[in-house]
Amino acid sequence: MNRIAEKFGSYSKDDVVFLLKDLSRYSLEGSIEQREKNIQSGQHYSETLPIEYQPPENYLSLFWETLDEYKRKTALSTGVVSEQIWKKKGENAVLVSLARAGTPVGILIKRYLYEVYGVRLPHYSISIIRDRGIDENAIKHILNSHPGCNIQFVDGWTGKGAISVELTKACRQFHEHYGVLLDDTLAVLADPGFCTTLYGTREDFLIPSACLNSTVSGLVSRTVLNESLIGPEDYHGAKYYRELEEADVSNHYLSAITEEFSAIxxxxxxxxxxxxxxxxxxxxxxxxxxxxxxxxxxxxxxxFVKPGVGETTRVLLRRLPWKILMRDPKSPYVRHIVMLARERNVEIIHYPDMSYTCCGLIKKTGEE
Structure with a gap:
């Protein structure tokens, strides 16, 4: 039986309720190389987790720099997408962010709507997994808790649109199973992939939370769907990394963006x-x-092709990068990508003919 954990993650319950099974006591992590090998040999990426490290000093200073540089732009994109959600759905909306990149964005939307319209929309964070679908148990819980509500799915940004496609498929299946029609329009801050009609901008800029992993996402891991741990009635799982509390900047991040709302x-x-x-x-x-x-x-x-600033950043932080394509290597949006690529000895190729700012290519394991 799914019980909502008393304390899961470092966010306040007022900001978000995680509908996730707590797997903190299980060891699910593997090295980047080992995980990459397993994934490329057919293991689904959601069955294990990458190791979460205390972010090194240079990543942290990169995070603070980009936060300072892009906090207004991030706040403006938040405001633009929030205004559209409010106009379309009003007080009947329930925000449902897709863990984990969507979680801080869902919190920011919730805070913006409170600051500007004085409403406190319910906000949940649930799991969706590429090729495995959405957590139907979590959706049923939300619909039972808020009869007649209009769910608004939220994520951070779009890459090539795999999650948008997964969401549409999941909403169709949910309708087939339960006769409930969900709105599959995904709300994002940035939509460089042209995957949705509900966005803050279509410019491919760096949303600062892409620089870090759990330490900017409420100390919550990526979500896990592993049959040995997740039963048919359970929510999808995740871990709460209490041991990284000293490195946690999740709430600082939210405060820095929230402070910009009145100006934008x-x-x-x-x-x-x-x-x-x-x-x-x-x-x-x-x-x-x-x-x-x-x-x-x-x-x-x-x-193995990961387009957009956010996804390219993540390839360099937690996958085996092969090459990085850049539309304009002098763009201020890619300074941190250049730094990470040099650090990991990854070739950068000038590639002007794309709508993304950059694109990360993953190395096939076993290749030199």
Whole structure:
């Protein structure tokens, strides 16, 4: 039986309720190399976790620098997407962020709507896993707790759109199983992949929370779906890394962005109105570019092509990077990518013909 943990993660219960099974006592981590080998041999990425380290000094200083540089832009994107959610769904909305990159964004949207409209929307964080779908037990809990509510799914940003596609498929299956129609429009801060019509911007800029892992996400791991630990009635699982409490900047991050809201709310409302008049299509333009890159660089799986500043940052932090493509190596958005690539001795290729700022390519294990 799923009970909501008394204390899971370092966020306040007022900010978010995690509908996740606490797996903190299990050892699920493997080294980057070992995990990469297992994933490429067929193990699903959601069955294990990457090792979470105390972030090194240079990553932390990078985080603080980018936070200082992009806090206003992040706040503005938050405001723009929040205004649209409010206009479309109003007080009937329940925010459901996709753990874990979506969690801080869902909290920021909740805080913005409270500051500007004085409403406290319910906000949950649940798991969705590529090729495995969404946590239906968590969705049922939300629908039972808020009869007649209108769920708004939230994530951080779009890459090539795998999660948008997964969400649409999951909503269709949920309708088939339970007869409930969920809105599969994903709300994100940045949509460089053109995967949704509900976004703060389509510019591929660095959302500072992409620089770190659990220490900017409430000390919560990625979500886990491993049949030996997760029964049919359970929520998907995750770990709470209490041992990283000293390195935790999750709440500092939220405060820094929240402090910008009063300065941007007028501009946010105007930009949101413009986008609502003409949001443009969700044409998955990014996916077409990714397929072209996959072909050009002879990459076996499309999952080894990670477009966008956020995904490229994550490739360098927790995968085995092969090459980094950059539209403009002098862009201020890629300074940290250049630093990480040099540190890991990864080749940077000038690649002007793409709508993303950059793209990370993952190395196939066993190759030199």
């Amino acid at each position: 709310k007028q501009e946010a409302a105007e930009l949101a109105a413009k986008i609502m008049e003409n949001p443009g299509e969700a044409c998955f333009k990014g996916m077409k570019e990714v397929q072209r890159i996959q072909e050009e660089f002879k990459i076996g799986s499309i999952n």
